[in-house]
Amino acid sequence: MELYLSLSAYGGVPTREALRVLWQAGIRHVELAIGPRPDADAVQAIQDFQQQGMVYRSHHAFVWGERHQTFNLAQPQDWKYFQRMTDWLADLDITAYSVHGGHFPIGTERAQAYANFLGNVHHLHQLCQTRGIVLGVETMYPTLPTSGKQYLLDNAWEVAQFCHDAPQIKIVVDLYQFTLKLHIIEI
Secondary structure (H helix, E strand, O other): OOOOEEHHHHOOOOHHHHHHHHHHOOOOEEEEOOOOOOOOOHHHHHHHHHHHOOEEEEEOOOOOHHHOOOOOOOOOOOHHHHHHHHHHHHHOOOOEEEEEOOEEEOOOOHHHHHHHHHHHHHHHHHHHHHOOOEEEEEOOOOOOOOOOEEEOOOOHHHHHHHHHHOOOOEEEOOOOOOOOOHHHOOO
16 A cells, blocks of 8 residues: 655655655655745755655645746646646656645635636646646635635535546545535535
8 A cells, every 4th residue: 555645744844854754764655745935955855765766746735946836726827837847747757746726715706716727627637647647636625704715626516516527637635624525426
């Protein structure tokens, strides 16, 4: 069995240190999800441990050097950026990549945000597929009413709709704060 441990739990710890601890513990499968602030050595550390046998997956928060930028799939995208990013993921032999559906400001029509997301995720799926990377989309949890934004895929109906609209894309269920009644969804 392959168990992927996410680096996101390590927060501000330098990537090399986190990978060293995981390597010493015998963990060889890591999901790269280290947040929005890279340390200067992150890319080299990832490559060094890969040469020793570390296998990676990646999550949307993964920082890949100075070229990293945040993105929101509910909005228009810079597809040249995604081409460079998926090329780099393929160079690292990353086999799976997961993203969030995105968010939109309260007051924006949810159907339009979902339509933007669906078009974007189909395009990203094509980029991943041609590079041998399996794409997954992570479910989200409802935001607080004071947040000013809403997440896509934060309810069972929308997750079921996404499974219908994009059955070729995997679902990553966020179990931390999202409660999804799976018996409602027919996949």
